[in-house]
Amino acid sequence: MPIRNPSLIETLDEGVSQGFITKLDFTGAGVTASVSSFQATVNIPGGAGASWILVEANLGNAAWRGRFTVVDASVNPTSNIIIQQAPGPYTGKGTLADEAEMDPLWCVAVPGSGQFTVHWRTFTMMGVNFSDIRGTQPVSAANTQHGKPFLASLQSVILGRVKGNVKFLYTVT
Numbered sequence: 001m002p003i004r005n006p007s008l009i010e011t012l013d014e015g016v017s018q019g020f021i022t023k024l025d026f027t028g029a030g031v032t033a034s035v036s037s038f039q040a041t042v043n044i045p046g047g048a049g050a051s052w053i054l055v056e057a058n059l060g061n062a063a064w065r066g067r068f069t070v071v072d073a074s075v076n077p078t079s080n081i082i083i084q085q086a087p088g089p090y091t092g093k094g095t096l097a098d099e100a101e102m103d104p105l106w107c108v109a110v111p112g113s114g115q116f117t118v119h120w121r122t123f124t125m126m127g128v129n130f131s132d133i134r135g136t137q138p139v140s141a142a143n144t145q146h147g148k149p150f151l152a153s154l155q156s157v158i159l160g161r162v163k164g165n166v167k168f169l170y171t172v173t
Helices: none
Strands: 009-013 016-021 032-036 039-043 053-058 065-071 081-085 105-111 115-122 124-129 153-158 165-172
Touching: 053 065, 081 105, 105 165
Parallel strands: none
Antiparallel strands: 009 016, 032 039, 053 165, 065 115, 081 165, 105 115, 124 153
16 A cells, blocks of 8 residues: 555545645636635535426427427527427327337427527437348348348438427526
8 A cells, every 4th residue: 555645635526536745726607615724615506507497298199300489488589499399208109218219319409588488399310221122032242132132221310209298407697
């Protein structure tokens, strides 16, 4: 075990040692530090974090895109709004919380006066168009039928449609 200077102070970040020091320098807006009776006090004021608001919207009948409006008096036309789909469970869809995994949504908020409009859509993925597959054997690089390889086309496919209630988290800055 190495011998260390007893006047050094170990610095931890979430319980993980960052090393030993002889001085601390606290920086940043609003941060204050003081020492009294060999004890340091550091004050980092709160308020820098975002406040998230949960809303649940009914997206209607099986659709792959749409929009809805959220009323919030703190919103103005120059507000920055961050919005994302929240995990379930969603009203009317049972008690499981996996709805967001089964039907993920992409969404963007457009601010207005006292409200904002959320434009949402399901994701698209590359998929195989099975109607283009030629032959009946399992597909592999070596398979051919009538001297031609099996062919299947890849195309952008909409994953699925969502309907009913979906929860969203948003913050306004």
